[in-house]
Amino acid sequence: MAKTIAIVNQKGGVGKTTTCVNLAAALKNLGLRVLVCDFDPQANSTSGFGVDKTSSPNIYDVLLNGADPAKAVAATVYGDVLPSSKALAGASIEMIGLERREYQLRESLDQLKARYDYILIDCPPSLELLTLNALCAADTVLVPVQCEYYALEGLSDLLSTIRIVKRSLNPEIALEGVVLTMYDGRTNLSMQVAEEVKRHFPGQVYATVIPRNVRLSEAPSHGKPVCAYDALSRGAEAYDQLARELVEHNRYAVTRV
Ligand code: ADP
Ligand code: MG
Numbered sequence: 001m002a003k004t005i006a007i008v009n010q011k012g013g014v015g016k017t018t019t020c021v022n023l024a025a026a027l028k029n030l031g032l033r034v035l036v037c038d039f040d041p042q043a044n045s046t047s048g049f050g051v052d053k054t055s056s057p058n059i060y061d062v063l064l065n066g067a068d069p070a071k072a073v074a075a076t077v078y079g080d081v082l083p084s085s086k087a088l089a090g091a092s093i094e095m096i097g098l099e100r101r102e103y104q105l106r107e108s109l110d111q112l113k114a115r116y117d118y119i120l121i122d123c124p125p126s127l128e129l130l131t132l133n134a135l136c137a138a139d140t141v142l143v144p145v146q147c148e149y150y151a152l153e154g155l156s157d158l159l160s161t162i163r164i165v166k167r168s169l170n171p172e173i174a175l176e177g178v179v180l181t182m183y184d185g186r187t188n189l190s191m192q193v194a195e196e197v198k199r200h201f202p203g204q205v206y207a208t209v210i211p212r213n214v215r216l217s218e219a220p221s222h223g224k225p226v227c228a229y230d231a232l233s234r235g236a237e238a239y240d241q242l243a244r245e246l247v248e249h250n251r252y253a254v255t256r257v
Contacts, residue, residue: 001113001114002033002035002112002113002114002115002116002117002118002119003117003118003119003139003140003250004109004113004118004119004121004137004138004139004140005118005119005120005121005138005139005140005141005142005176006121006123006131006134006135006137006138006140006141006142007019007020007120007121007122007123007141007142007143007144008123008131008134008135008141008142008143008158009123009125009143009144009145009154009155009158010125010126010127010131010154010157010158011125011146011153011154012125013125013146014144014145014146014181015144015146015179015181015182015210016040016122016123016125016144017040017044017045017048017122017220018144018181018210018216018217018220019142019144019179019181019210019239019242020036020038020045020120020121020122021036021045021048021049021122021220021225022216022219022225022226022227022235022236022239023120023239023242023243023246024036024078024079024118024120024225025078025079025225025226025227025228025239026225026227026236026239026240026242026243027079027117027118027243027246027247028078028079029227029240029243030243030244030247032117032118032247033115033116033117033118034079034080034116034117034118034119034120035073035079035080035081035082035112035115035116035118035119035120036049036079036080036081036082036119036120036121036122037059037081037082037105037109037119037120037121037122038059038081038082038083038084038122039059039084039088039105039121039122039123039124039130039133039134040084040088040122040123040124040125040130041084041085041086041087041088041089041124042084042086042124043083043084043085043086043088044122044220045081045084045122046058046081046083046084047220047223048219048220048223048224048225049074049076049078049079049081049223049224049225050076050078050222050223050224051074051076051081051083051223052083053083053084053085053086054085055074055083055085056085057071057072058072058082058083058084058085058087058088059072059082059083059084059085059088059105059108060084060085060087060088060091061085062082062108063088063091063095063104063105063108064091064094064095069082069108069109069111069112070111070112070115073112077228078224078225078227078228079225080116082112084122088130091129091130092128092129092130095129095133096129101129101133102129102132102133102136102169103133103136103137103169104133105121105133105134105136105137106133106136106137109137120142121134121137121138127157127158127161131161132165132169135161135162135165135169135170135173136165136169136170138170138173139172139173139174140173140174140175140176141162141173141174141175141176142176142177142178142179143155143158143175143177143178143179144178144179144181144210145178145179145180145181145193145197146181146182147180147181147182147183147184147189147190147193147194147209148182148189148193149189149193151193151196151197152196152197152200155200162175175204176246176249177204177205177206177246177249178197178201178204178205178206179205179206179208179209179210179242180193180194180197180205180206180209180210181210182210182211182212183209183210183211183212184211184212185211194209206242206245206246207245208238208241208242208245209238210235210238210239210242211234211235211238213226213233213234213235213238215229215230215233215234215235215236216233216235219235225239226239227239227240
């Protein structure tokens, strides 16, 4: 049965989608069965796998039009993706009237869990109903943190949201880990931020740090994860390392929040 990991940070531009696409492809290269559930209406993970953003059925059709989740999955050579759609932006409002509205995504993904080892959910930059659905569907939360000023800003809100979800909606949820992204070893700032994040999350920050690497920002425009775009780049190497570290951690129990 798949382990479901939500990739969450309510800040935009911190590397959620980049981590989702490239970690998924790296896990697949390790021989694991992986599904990316694109849960951001911007659908950048969808196009990052070379899948058309306007394809249908998509996650919106699954949640609100009763589409079969298995039929919505697009299989690519880099991994499987449950595509998003800009219609998802309206889904939070449309779901308000539903019973068990926080569990809609969970109920859909439950139907796919037997087919995969990992399901990664790429979340939108907010802590509202879509992200709440992702937190209810997830076993764990992976938090990308950009090595920039204000990196820690908002993380206490994120942690308190996770605690509330744990108390009231999903008692099993845990923190998978924190990954430092866009690290630039030439700047003191990156090093200082990395130290600060490690102090804040002792034992929960991956040893693998994702460097700032232009290949990572170019790959999406080719509709490929970085390992297929430039396998020898530092970005590809870093996500391969992160995948190995994550798999290794999962041989042991993960930290509880
Ligand atoms: P989010 O999903 O959190 O909004 P993205 O993954 O879309 O963030 O990243 C924001 C922007 O930064 C994108 O243009 C992406 O290509 C770029 N980017 C992300 N990670 C890196 C990195 N390690 N090196 C260089 N560019 C990156
Ligand atoms: Mg994104």
